[in-house]
Amino acid sequence: xxxxxxxxxxxxxxxxxxxxxxxxxxxxxxxxxxxxxxxxxxxxxxxxxxxxxxxxxxxxxxxxxxxxxxxxxxxxxxxxxxxxxxxxxxxxxxxxxxxxxxxxxxxxxxxxxxxxx
Amino acid sequence: xxxxxxxxxxxxxxxxxxxxxxxxxxxxxxxxxxxxxxxxxxxxxxxxxxxxxxxxxxxxxxxxxxxxxxxxxxxxxxxxxxxxxxxxxxxxxxxxxxxxxxxxxxxxxxxxxxxxxxxxxxxxxxxxxxxxxxxxxxxxxxxxxxxxxxxxxxxxxxxxxxxxxxxxxxxxxxxxxxxxxxxxxxxxxxxxxxxxxxxxxxxxxxxxxxxxxxxxxxxxx
Numbered sequence: 001x002x003x004x005x006x007x008x009x010x011x012x013x014x015x016x017x018x019x020x021x022x023x024x025x026x027x028x029x030x031x032x033x034x035x036x037x038x039x040x041x042x043x044x045x046x047x048x049x050x051x052x053x054x055x056x057x058x059x060x061x062x063x064x065x066x067x068x069x070x071x072x073x074x075x076x077x078x079x080x081x082x083x084x085x086x087x088x089x090x091x092x093x094x095x096x097x098x099x100x101x102x103x104x105x106x107x108x109x110x111x112x113x114x115x116x117x
Numbered sequence: 118x119x120x121x122x123x124x125x126x127x128x129x130x131x132x133x134x135x136x137x138x139x140x141x142x143x144x145x146x147x148x149x150x151x152x153x154x155x156x157x158x159x160x161x162x163x164x165x166x167x168x169x170x171x172x173x174x175x176x177x178x179x180x181x182x183x184x185x186x187x188x189x190x191x192x193x194x195x196x197x198x199x200x201x202x203x204x205x206x207x208x209x210x211x212x213x214x215x216x217x218x219x220x221x222x223x224x225x226x227x228x229x230x231x232x233x234x235x236x237x238x239x240x241x242x243x244x245x246x247x248x249x250x251x252x253x254x255x256x257x258x259x260x261x262x263x264x265x266x267x268x269x270x271x272x273x274x275x276x277x278x279x280x281x282x283x284x285x286x287x288x289x290x291x292x293x294x295x296x297x298x299x300x301x302x303x304x305x306x307x308x309x310x311x312x313x314x315x316x317x318x319x320x321x322x323x324x325x326x327x328x329x330x331x332x333x334x335x336x337x338x
Contacts, residue, residue, distance in 0.1 A: 002211055002243050009126050017122045032126075039246055039272050086271030087304045096307020108122045 003041060006106070007048035011058055014111050018057065024116030027061040031112075035068045035105040037086075042067065061111075070103030130247055133215035137222065137250025144227040147333040148235065150249055152273060153257035154266075155239030158283040160188045161316035162257060163234060167195050169319075169326050174333050175229055179221045180236040181213040188236065198225055204238065212243035215250055231337045232329075241270040245277075253332055259284040264297040267305050274305040279312065281325060286315040 010030065018025045034040050042065045049063045070083040074090035075097040088098045125131060141148050153159050160180070167176040177198040180188045189201035200221045204210035210217075218235055227233065235251065237244040256277040258266055261284060267274040274280065280302055288295070299311055310328060314321040 005210075006126055009129065013122065013124050013126065013128075017120050017124075019118075019120060037272055037275070039242060086268065086275070088275070089304065089307055096303065098307070106126045108124050108126060110119050110121050110123075112119050114118070 003044040004048040004052065006040060007045060007052050010049065010063075010108060011052055011056065013108050014058060014061075015056070017108075017111055018113055022113065022115050025057050025113050026116045027058045027111050027113045029062045029064055029112040030058075031109040032063060032065050033068055033105045033107045033109055034065050035103040036070050037100070037103040038106045040106060066109075068102050068105050071101040073099045073101055075099060127247070130215045133219055134248035134250040137215055137219045140219070140222065141227075141233070141250060141252070144230075145337045146227050146230055146233050147253075147336045148233045148249075148251040149329070149332075150235050150237060150244070150251035150254045151257065152237045152241070152244045152254065152277070153239060153259075154241045154262060157239070157257045157259040157262065158316045159236050159239070159257050160191055162281065162283060162314065163192060163236060164195055165316055165319055165322065166326065166329070167197050167234075169322065170232065170330065170333075174231045174330060176232045176234060177225050177227065177230045178234045178236060179213075179218060179225070181217075181238045183210075183238065198230070200224055211238060211240050212247050213237050213249060214247055218249040232333045241266065241273050245270075245273040245275075252336055253278045255279045255281060257281045257283050258298070260287060260291060260293045260295075260298075264294050264301060267298065267301040271305045274302055274309070277306070277309070279310040279328060280306075282311060282313045283316055285313050285320060286317050 014030050046063050053059045072083050073080040074095050076095035077093040079090055079092040081091050089096050151159050170176055178192050179200050181202045183204050186201045189199045192199045202217055202221050254277040256273050302309055302311055312325040314325055
């Protein structure tokens with residue numbers, strides 16, 4: 001929903017991560033992990049990122065989004081599965097006591113940066 | 118060259134939320150983040166709740182909206198300290214972030230307060246994603262909103278610790294299926310307590326008040 005705020009936060013973190021010794025640094029790619037439960041719409045995020053990076057060292061950088069599926073583990077029987085729908089009931093034993101193993105990520109993994117001319 | 122970053126995008130908010138949590142613990146205040154879509158009755162529920170918590174529990178309220186101080190005005194009549202946050206006069210933020218709550222909380226005298234309720238901006242999407250340093254979260258869903266909202270907005274119902282189904286006084290006039298909504302909630306959050314209440318008549322309030330009192334006393338005594 002608030003993809004612009006998230007885009008600005010990504011730009012800030014990425015800008016702070018550019019090594020200080022690079023001359024005219026140009027960020028070519030930002031690698032991001034986004035969980036399916038993080039309520040971030042990749043298309044909107046890319047659009048906001050493109051708009052907000054104008055005239056910055058990040059302009060033209062590719063925002064690479066790896067979508068992380070929602071995986072859950074049953075606390076009663078230990079069974080793990082990937083949830084396709086937001087239903088958090090164990091597929092094996094019907095227990096509702098479930099740990100989320102992944103799906104809430106919203107992480108910057110790395111940036112790929114080159115020295116400019 | 119690839120530079121490893123490995124940072125949560127919302128880490129700035131998470132850090133601030135942890136600071137809030139520490140501050141609230143020092144002050145021995147239990148913080149409840151109350152969320153819902155607009156118009157579900159959060160303010161009405163609070164108007165009726167704070168009085169019923171007395172004398173054991175003194176409350177304070179931070180209320181968030183895009184604009185207007187209408188809610189603060191209504192809540193101030195209950196006699197509890199209230200601070201209104203307006204995210205922007207022309208339509209601002211869709212949620213309360215941790216630093217906004219932290220700033221508002223620092224303007225409140227929390228020394229005699231046991232329960233701080235943060236009435237979040239009416240929205241079933243974004244507030245669910247932002248930790249504000251709270252101890253518990255509740256979601257309010259009114260029976261006029263439809264039985265399928267829990268499965269349409271699963272994150273909200275997943276992250277909350279309890280749900281209130283409000284406006285039950287309207288049930289005779291609606292085709293609302295109570296069993297269906299509870300079933301939908303249980304799919305998303307199987308062991309979530311669900312309180313069926315009417316803020317208008319205070320029907321069903323006892324179990325909600327008991328639950329809330331228990332939460333507050335567990336932390337603050």
